[in-house]
Amino acid sequence: MTSLITDQGPLIPRNRAIHPEPYDPNYKTSVSRSPNLPLLSMESSPSEETGPTFGHNKLGALDNNLILNWTKGAAPAVGERILMHGRVLDENNRPVPNTLIEIWQANAGGRYRHKKDTYFAPLDPNFGGCGRTITDENGYYEFLTVRPGAYPWPNRANDWRPMHIHVSVYGHSFGQRLITQMYFEGDPLINHCPIAATIKDRSSLDRLVAPLDFSKSRPLDFLAYKFDIVLRGRRQTMFENKLEGM
Amino acid sequence: MTQKLDVLQETASQTAGPYVHIGLMPTYAGNGGYYEEEIGTTPFHDESKAKGEIVEIVGSVFDGTGWALRDAMIESWQCDAAGVFPGADGADPAFTGHCRFAADAVTGEFTLRTVKPGSYKGRGGVESAPHISLWVVARGINIGLNTRIYFEDENNDDDPLLKRIEQRPRVNTLIAKKIEDGKYRFDIRLQGQDETVFLDL
Secondary structure (H helix, E strand, O other): OOOOOOOOOOEOOOOHHHOOOOOOOOOOOHHHHOOOOOOEEOOOOHHHHOOOOOOHHHOOOOOOEOOOOOOOOOOOOOOOEEEEEEEEEEOOOOEOOOOEEEEEOOOOOOOOOOOOOOOOOOOOOOOOOEEEEEOOOOOEEEEEEEOOOOEEEOOOOOEEEOOEEEEEEOOOOHHHOEEEEEEEOOOHHHHHOOOHHHOOOHHHHHOOEEOEOOOOOEOOOEEEEEOOEEEOOEOOOOOOOOOOOO | OOOOOOOOOOOOOOOOOOOHHHHHOOOOOOOOOOOOOOOOOOOEOOHHHOOOOEEEEEEEEEOOOOOEOOOOEEEEEOOOOOOOOOOOOOOOOOEOOEEEEEOOOOOOEEEEEEEOOOOEEOHHHOEEOOOEEEEEEOOOOOOOEEEEEEEOOOOOOOOOOHHHOOOHHHHHHHEEEEEEOOEEEOOEEOOOOOOOOOEEO
């Protein structure tokens, strides 16, 4: 049995020049984990042009509030309170509504709630370090959290990660799937970080740096940082895409 | 000077890092109960009602030295047994098509339990052989790696993607080997000998 898929056009091919180099000796783990051979490039197919959808019914009321979600609202996390907000768009500058965004991060001292993280900074009993939400009908999203601390990591002899929040986004098709990291305006460690430096196009790295945004900052409560995310778009022309023949 | 294009540039990828599981698979990371309902723990709404053959695919993700990654996380996406993608009209309501699974922290082995997908017709009416799309992320992988699982007991001869692979022995890197009824092995090799074919679609 087979079925025909409604054709909205193929995905715009990925511009890999704006993405990190898969192989970068300054990020040592990438050396043995990056393919040697070229990727097989082809026009996208229904397997990449469709993707999972997630309803609001899966989410809890505190899922996008990292200050409170680990304790289910019982006690707030330690750290500088921030609002992380922004919009998910596609390459055609259209909002991406109703898509799942998940984030994870270290606590204010730079420690993750993970059994493999043994950094000196203590765990915060009131902070779990992950959250999730779904974009609204215009592609907007918000998280309330604390600013994560910078931390050292084993790579070269003295490497430190800048403050960052990991971000995972689905979009509406599996070919749009993206994981990235948000950095903070003014952090001097960005320019010393070998992971940030896997991105060779400076303007592309700059777009991962969230500016301080006083328009969303709430007096006597939290600062705000804006982080917009752009996912791959679809190629649509007035020359209609046809399923059979051309 | 020219006119400006209306398009935006995609946001750059960054590695998922060593702690990807706390964000995307909290129970696996030891933070169970974080969310009331976790995303992608199974591709079934109700396995007992799902149509088609239930299969298990086991394997490992090997780095260039032959070491099985203990920290890889994989997502799968596929159509149902009739070749219909979840969300489309007529799709199997018991099946979500999407699963998250991880390499075991001790052995490095993963297991995907799912429905064996059907074939479907894509653009131009071209039929694809049954396959499952995968997306592999981990520390040291700077942009998620896409690949596909095909099945050795299906007819893969006319699949439009497999036909594009110039070095014919490399086709085998995308084909799961049957080890018993309903059970297959599919290893992923990130680089070196028998490097898996990774996709840019």
